[in-house]
Amino acid sequence: MDFTxxxxxxxxxxxxxxxxxxxxxxxxxxxxxxxxxxxxxxxGIWMLLKAEFLAIxxxxxxxxxxxxxxxxxxxxxxxxxxxxxxxFWGYLPVASGVGALIVLEMAAVLWRGFLGQGxxxxxxxxxxIGGTRELGRLIYTQYIYxxxxxxxxxxxxxIAAVALTLRKRKDTKAIDPGLAVRVKRNDRLKIVxxxxxxxxxxxxxxxxxxxxxxxxxxNKETx
Numbered sequence: 001m002d003f004t005x006x007x008x009x010x011x012x013x014x015x016x017x018x019x020x021x022x023x024x025x026x027x028x029x030x031x032x033x034x035x036x037x038x039x040x041x042x043x044g045i046w047m048l049l050k051a052e053f054l055a056i057x058x059x060x061x062x063x064x065x066x067x068x069x070x071x072x073x074x075x076x077x078x079x080x081x082x083x084x085x086x087x088f089w090g091y092l093p094v095a096s097g098v099g100a101l102i103v104l105e106m107a108a109v110l111w112r113g114f115l116g117q118g119x120x121x122x123x124x125x126x127x128x129i130g131g132t133r134e135l136g137r138l139i140y141t142q143y144i145y146x147x148x149x150x151x152x153x154x155x156x157x158x159i160a161a162v163a164l165t166l167r168k169r170k171d172t173k174a175i176d177p178g179l180a181v182r183v184k185r186n187d188r189l190k191i192v193x194x195x196x197x198x199x200x201x202x203x204x205x206x207x208x209x210x211x212x213x214x215x216x217x218x219n220k221e222t223x
Contacts, residue, residue: 008048015041028074032067039063053132069161076165 018038025031039062046055139147 004048008045011041011044011048015045029071032070032074035070036063036067039067053135073161073165 015038018034018041021034022031022038025034039058043055043058046052046058
């Protein structure tokens with residue numbers, strides 16, 4: 001067993017453990033951090049396959065952008081963890097069925113590769129597996145429909161994230177942009193007429209009242 005094979009098993013083992021912790025961690029922030037760890041190990045496996053472009057894209061896009069977005073959404077939604085875990089065991093059969101279906105689909109795709117019956121890729125294709133030119137040619141020719149569908153799914157996810165963060169909450173102070181645009185000049189500034197105040201007369205009356213109070217107190221003491 002060479003050093004590359006050892007690295008593959010290490011990266012694969014850490015990625016599987018991190019994936020398990022993503023779905024078993026109680027804190028969603030910890031789950032997101034374990035997902036970051038899984039992405040880094042997946043990038044390491046891509047590097048072993050000499051697909052440097054895919055490894056860099058995985059780190060920059062998913063770890064540097066998507067996971068930061070996940071953390072912002074988790075923090076802004078203020079998720080109640082105890083309430084989410086109330087029906088956890090009730091969803092276990094459905095989750096197990098979906099997981100088994102995914103495993104069977106992946107096994108069906110990789111079956112020919114494991115048996116060695118598939119056509120071996122050419123050396124030129126293997127040498128350019130991580131190149132931008134080869135990826136661009138495949139994406140925009142053979143996988144164009146899948147690429148467009150993925151773009152639509154991401155667009156729906158962005159709209160859903162914005163809709164969730166813009167929900168009305170009683171504990172926040174927010175303004176309606178529509179009302180702010182439709183406001184008129186008279187609503188912003190209102191001039192109120194008030195009577196003028198003679199400050200000198202008020203001061204003189206205060207002095208006279210204080211003098212009268214002092215005189216009344218002196219008369220009481222003399223009596």
